[in-house]
Amino acid sequence: MLDIRRISTSRWWHKKKNWIFFGIFLFLFYVRISKGSFYKDIYYFISQPFWPGQFQKEIILKSIDQESLIKLNLLKKDNKRLRAILSLQESSDNDDILAAVISRKTGSWWRQIILNKGSKDGVKIGSTVLGPGGLLGRVNNTSYLTSSVTLLTSPVSKVGVWVDRIEISGLLVGLGNDYPSLMLYSKDADIKVGDFVSSSPASTLLPPNIPIGIVQSIDEPSEAKKTAKILLLAKPQAIDWVQILNSKI
Amino acid sequence: MNKFFKKKSSLIFFIFVPIIFLWHPNWLGFLGVQPYWPLFWLLPWSMIYGSINGIIYGLFFGLILDSLTINSNLTQIPGLILCGFLFGRIKVHSDILLGHFRYGLICSFGSFLCGVLYSLQILIQNFSNSTFLLFIPSVQNILTEVFLTGFFAPIICSQLFRVFKLSGRKV
Numbered sequence: 001m002l003d004i005r006r007i008s009t010s011r012w013w014h015k016k017k018n019w020i021f022f023g024i025f026l027f028l029f030y031v032r033i034s035k036g037s038f039y040k041d042i043y044y045f046i047s048q049p050f051w052p053g054q055f056q057k058e059i060i061l062k063s064i065d066q067e068s069l070i071k072l073n074l075l076k077k078d079n080k081r082l083r084a085i086l087s088l089q090e091s092s093d094n095d096d097i098l099a100a101v102i103s104r105k106t107g108s109w110w111r112q113i114i115l116n117k118g119s120k121d122g123v124k125i126g127s128t129v130l131g132p133g134g135l136l137g138r139v140n141n142t143s144y145l146t147s148s149v150t151l152l153t154s155p156v157s158k159v160g161v162w163v164d165r166i167e168i169s170g171l172l173v174g175l176g177n178d179y180p181s182l183m184l185y186s187k188d189a190d191i192k193v194g195d196f197v198s199s200s201p202a203s204t205l206l207p208p209n210i211p212i213g214i215v216q217s218i219d220e221p222s223e224a225k226k227t228a229k230i231l232l233l234a235k236p237q238a239i240d241w242v243q244i245l246n247s248k249i
Numbered sequence: 250m251n252k253f254f255k256k257k258s259s260l261i262f263f264i265f266v267p268i269i270f271l272w273h274p275n276w277l278g279f280l281g282v283q284p285y286w287p288l289f290w291l292l293p294w295s296m297i298y299g300s301i302n303g304i305i306y307g308l309f310f311g312l313i314l315d316s317l318t319i320n321s322n323l324t325q326i327p328g329l330i331l332c333g334f335l336f337g338r339i340k341v342h343s344d345i346l347l348g349h350f351r352y353g354l355i356c357s358f359g360s361f362l363c364g365v366l367y368s369l370q371i372l373i374q375n376f377s378n379s380t381f382l383l384f385i386p387s388v389q390n391i392l393t394e395v396f397l398t399g400f401f402a403p404i405i406c407s408q409l410f411r412v413f414k415l416s417g418r419k420v
Contacts, residue, residue: 034316107282
């Protein structure tokens with residue numbers, strides 16, 4: 001038998017360029033698997049000079065009316081006492097974290113904000129994020145220095161909500177525009193324009209009774225469900241500071 | 250130093266794309282939507298270095314941008330790879346003015362392609378409960394993105410094309 005041997009020794013693995021490409025691919029694959037934490041941490045340092053200043057923070061804090069704050073505290077105490085009597089879920093406000101918005105994507109399909117607090121500051125995946133007005137969304141992933149929040153308007157957002165007037169639970173689904181849709185799985189639900197929507201007391205994802213929005217318009221009922229357009233109270237396109245609730249639900 | 254920047258300008262602009270994607274400057278947007286930034290880099294690069302390079306860098310962009318968006322079940326890779334391949338098959342036009350406006354049309358088409366592929370994934374994943382509700386915002390997002398990408402492409406792509414030609418070598 002003749003031993004056939006290749007004279008040329010040029011193989012793809014002999015080329016340095018191919019190994020460089022393979023190395024880049026492996027690095028980017030790592031970035032993808034780690035959900036961009038490396039890249040977001042770099043962005044944290046780059047964007048630092050452009051973060052909303054202390055002055056703006058003070059304006060927001062001062063804008064809270066003192067009288068309503070006192071009233072709110074009284075109502076909270078009352079609510080806590082009544083919840084204890086009824087053995088309902090409790091939410092504590094001991095672990096709240098104040099964070100600045102360092103990246104904001106409130107248009108198109110990618111509706112998310114990135115905050116300047118990450119796992120280093122104790123932010124956990126699934127934490128609730130509030131802005132002036134009410135609920136903004138939930139923390140979807142964290143890096144060492146930053147955390148990404150899925151907004152209620154994102155097409156991947158689905159949260160349980162409560163319509164207070166008619167005392168019925170529904171599902172708030174993001175559609176990729178500024179108005180998420182409320183789905184009530186009852187054709188006869190007596191929902192009206194102007195009804196107030198808050199987080200559901202039965203929700204396992206969110207603390208109860210966080211203001212979310214107001215019913216703006218009601219669609220024609222179809223099959224066994226009724227849908228309505230919701231105007232959110234918290235405006236992610238204008239908010240620079242948010243509060244992260246790390247409390248147990 | 251100047252020589253280094255000249256040689257590595259394509260790499261510097263490559264890194265700048267995800268940063269501007271995260272930055273999301275509202276003053277450059279319309280209805281809250283931004284132009285589809287990666288196409289501005291991918292078009293001149295693929296036109297100069299061909300389809301294979303276009304596919305590779307489309308994949309790289311897809312991996313980076315997917316990691317920056319939190320929708321872990323959705324991906325931009327198919328759209329960007331397809332654009333990289335198609336852009337690589339386009340020849341450089343001799344007429345400079347015509348060439349500039351052609352960038353706008355090609356980028357608009359690429360943005361439309363990526364938008365449709367992305368929105369199809371959203372529609373398929375939400376097939377059961379809210380397909381119809383998602384359809385109208387999807388169309389609105391695609392059209393706005395197509396308009397903005399086509400609007401900015403002649404300015405940005407022609408400049409990047411010139412820079413890549415000058416740098417003269419691959420990353």
